[in-house]
Amino acid sequence: MNVPIPADHRRAQAREAFFERGQIPTGLIDDAIVHSWQRCSAASKSVSEQVQFDTLSRAGLVELMDSNRILLEAASQPLEQLGQTVNGAGYSVLLTDSQGVALAARRSGRCANTLINGAFRQGVNLSEATIGTSAMSCAVSERRPVLVSGVEHYLHANRVFNCAASPIVDPMGRVLGAIDITRGNALEPGSALSLVQQCSARIERQLMGMLSPWLMLSLGWEAGDRSAPGDLLVALGPDGQVLGLSPRVRELTGLAGTDATMGFQDLFDLPFEALVDSFRSRHQPITARMHSGLSFSLRPAETGGRKPARPVAVSQPCRRSPESADFGDAALGRQVPVAIRALDKGLPVLLLGETGTGKEVMATALHKGSALASGNLVAINCAAIPETLIEGELFGHADGAYTGARRGGAPGKIEQADGGTLFLDEIGDMPLALQSRLLRVLETRELTRLGSVAPKQVRFQLICATHRDLSVAARNGEFRDDLLYRIKGMTLRLPRLAERSDLASFIVDRCRELTQGSRQLSAVCLERLADYDWPGNVRELVFALRHADAFAEPGEVLELGHFPEEIAAPRTAAARSRRTTGEGGTLDLVERAVIDEALALEGGNVSRAAKRLGIGRATLYRRLKAAGQSSH
Numbered sequence: 076m077n078v079p080i081p082a083d084h085r086r087a088q089a090r091e092a093f094f095e096r097g098q099i100p101t102g103l104i105d106d107a108i109v110h111s112w113q114r115c116s117a118a119s120k121s122v123s124e125q126v127q128f129d130t131l132s133r134a135g136l137v138e139l140m141d142s143n144r145i146l147l148e149a150a151s152q153p154l155e156q157l158g159q160t161v162n163g164a165g166y167s168v169l170l171t172d173s174q175g176v177a178l179a180a181r182r183s184g185r186c187a188n189t190l191i192n193g194a195f196r197q198g199v200n201l202s203e204a205t206i207g208t209s210a211m212s213c214a215v216s217e218r219r220p221v222l223v224s225g226v227e228h229y230l231h232a233n234r235v236f237n238c239a240a241s242p243i244v245d246p247m248g249r250v251l252g253a254i255d256i257t258r259g260n261a262l263e264p265g266s267a268l269s270l271v272q273q274c275s276a277r278i279e280r281q282l283m284g285m286l287s288p289w290l291m292l293s294l295g296w297e298a299g300d301r302s303a304p305g306d307l308l309v310a311l312g313p314d315g316q317v318l319g320l321s322p323r324v325r326e327l328t329g330l331a332g333t334d335a336t337m338g339f340q341d342l343f344d345l346p347f348e349a350l351v352d353s354f355r356s357r358h359q360p361i362t363a364r365m366h367s368g369l370s371f372s373l374r375p376a377e378t379g380g381r382k383p384a385r386p387v388a389v390s391q392p393c394r395r396s397p398e399s400a401d402f403g404d405a406a407l408g409r410q411v412p413v414a415i416r417a418l419d420k421g422l423p424v425l426l427l428g429e430t431g432t433g434k435e436v437m438a439t440a441l442h443k444g445s446a447l448a449s450g451n452l453v454a455i456n457c458a459a460i461p462e463t464l465i466e467g468e469l470f471g472h473a474d475g476a477y478t479g480a481r482r483g484g485a486p487g488k489i490e491q492a493d494g495g496t497l498f499l500d501e502i503g504d505m506p507l508a509l510q511s512r513l514l515r516v517l518e519t520r521e522l523t524r525l526g527s528v529a530p531k532q533v534r535f536q537l538i539c540a541t542h543r544d545l546s547v548a549a550r551n552g553e554f555r556d557d558l559l560y561r562i563k564g565m566t567l568r569l570p571r572l573a574e575r576s577d578l579a580s581f582i583v584d585r586c587r588e589l590t591q592g593s594r595q596l597s598a599v600c601l602e603r604l605a606d607y608d609w610p611g612n613v614r615e616l617v618f619a620l621r622h623a624d625a626f627a628e629p630g631e632v633l634e635l636g637h638f639p640e641e642i643a644a645p646r647t648a649a650a651r652s653r654r655t656t657g658e659g660g661t662l663d664l665v666e667r668a669v670i671d672e673a674l675a676l677e678g679g680n681v682s683r684a685a686k687r688l689g690i691g692r693a694t695l696y697r698r699l700k701a702a703g704q705s706s707h
């Protein structure tokens with residue numbers, strides 16, 4: 076009778092075979108681990124290396140968070156839920172990028188292991204090159220969930236880890252990173268794998284849901300079946316190009332991913348035009364066959380409570396969803412309704428401000444407050460699109476405008492904004508030739524698609540944004556001055572974060588919002604944050620708060636030590652005097668914000684708020700009175 080070898084023995088035998096006899100251990104441990112050992116050994120990594128778990132520099136962290144913004148947004152809820160589910164079982168949770176750098180960590184309150192707690196921090200480099208074999212690096216290399224326990228880690232030092240990880244693949248089939256759970260005790264293999272797999276599947280669904288394609292196609296199992304499973308989705312562009320596949324479609328087609336050249340007809344034996352015509356004329360699902368022979372009924376996907384997506388101008392409303400907008404700064408707050416009235420009267424609005432000051436958030440708020448709020452908000456970043464493509468993006472193209480152009484042509488962003496708002500971000504970077512064409516549209520309210528001679532009437536309101544000084548650009552001949560006059564009906568200047576009059580309460584509000592009310596800032600910490608210069612503006616503040624939230628233990632008050640080093644570093648005397656002189660100095664603002672927060676937390680009860688603040692009721696009344704007087 077064959078007695079199964081206990082897992083610990085198999086791992087020990089595999090290690091002995093590989094490291095002592097130079098053999099490939101087959102059938103003893105997961106091949107993914109053997110492949111990783113081979114890579115580490117080929118890179119001459121020593122098994123007795125010590126690991127440091129250093130974090131990136133602050134600038135590196137900001138860049139990391141920014142370049143993984145979409146993944147972080149998609150992973151935020153699933154990660155939170157996984158953290159709550161596994162915390163009691165002693166698992167810590169980690170999200171890494173595709174290189175193995177930790178993007179977010181949820182350390183278990185039950186984990187006393189200093190090595191795990193040291194590794195599970197945002198910005199720690201946990202790549203294979205740095206820490207050797209890990210579940211994350213195996214999952215990313217093999218594109219499948221992997222368990223790595225104890226001695227299966229290449230480095231002796233990492234034997235305390237027992238980990239399960241699953242890769243996160245985006246709709247194009249690119250591996251964006253991995254989700255990992257780890258603890259010191261042995262894993263329960265089945266449940267650990269299933270937990271990370273379910274979490275990565277949820278993140279992948281979120282990523283698919285974040286696409287705003289021209290047409291989201293839903294595949295049903297049988298023709299006429301209206302109960303499509305909802306997880307068989309294909310995102311398509313106006314020419315039928317495949318912009319993304321849901322994981323289940325990738326499985327069905329056997330495709331690892333898609334690229335810019337893949338079209339609808341590479342998947343189905345049906346011309347894309349026939350699909351579009353069928354949806355337009357009959358509003359019925361249509362049956363189509365994959366090249367593998369499998370038949371599906373295709374229909375536009377139901378998008379939540381909204382109308383099913385139709386093959387007409389479906390807008391890409393915003394690059395990312397803003398946190399709720401707060402324009403509490405007195406000067407700015409007064410201008411918002413004026414800007415909305417300007418839009419309602421047909422005047423364009425120009426938003427000026429440094430990067431990260433909230434120009435996109437403001438554009439969204441203005442659109443939502445305007446009379447055309449029920450129309451599309453169509454955003455285009457003039458700096459992000461190659462010069463050769465931007466004309467087609469803005470103006471669309473006519474039937475047969477170029478070889479391969481879709482039958483019937485395709486609308487551009489301006490046409491998609493008809494009846495709504497066109498938001499031209501970074502307009503200062505628009506090529507000169509295009510500025511002339513845009514000017515003509517603004518003057519005549521008519522546009523002509525590429526390859527067409529027939530003009531079309533369009534009605535949209537215009538919001539533009541830039542961080543550049545357009546008068547200087549106009550003087551240098553880089554920006555048309557006649558266009559400048561056309562776009563600056565009303566100019567709204569977004570203040571630098573450090574210049575906001577409500578800085579301290581803005582910080583408290585963002586903290587409450589980003590941590591769903593679960594965190595408070597200590598008074599010392601708030602004073603320093605309100606005194607910091609914030610070169611990256613609100614974007615940097617959002618990042619700093621997320622950073623602190625990840626570093627602090629659950630329920631802990633946020634202290635300076637939880638924030639990125641540069642923010643926490645002591646201020647120079649010059650900075651101190653710059654930020655604390657004049658009326659309503661930082662300390663006053665901080666005090667007011669701390670008092671407001673205590674009052675809000677105690678439902679306006681002054682006695683309880685005073686107790687919470689550790690001061691007497693009379694003192695609190697006196698301070699409230701003083702603050703009231705100074706603000707009048």
Ligand SMILES: Nc1ncnc2c1ncn2[C@@H]1O[C@H](COP(=O)(O)OP(=O)(O)OP(=O)(O)O)[C@@H](O)[C@H]1O
Pocket residue numbers: 396397398399400401402428429430431432433434435436437542613614617
């Ligand atoms: N008033 C606000 N309230 C809440 N969050 C805000 C506010 N303003 C900006 N943010 C947040 O700050 C970040 C940057 O905002 P946004 O993208 O609007 O800035 P921007 O000025 O358009 O930047 P860029 O010029 O670099 O594109 C986003 O995460 C956004 O949600």
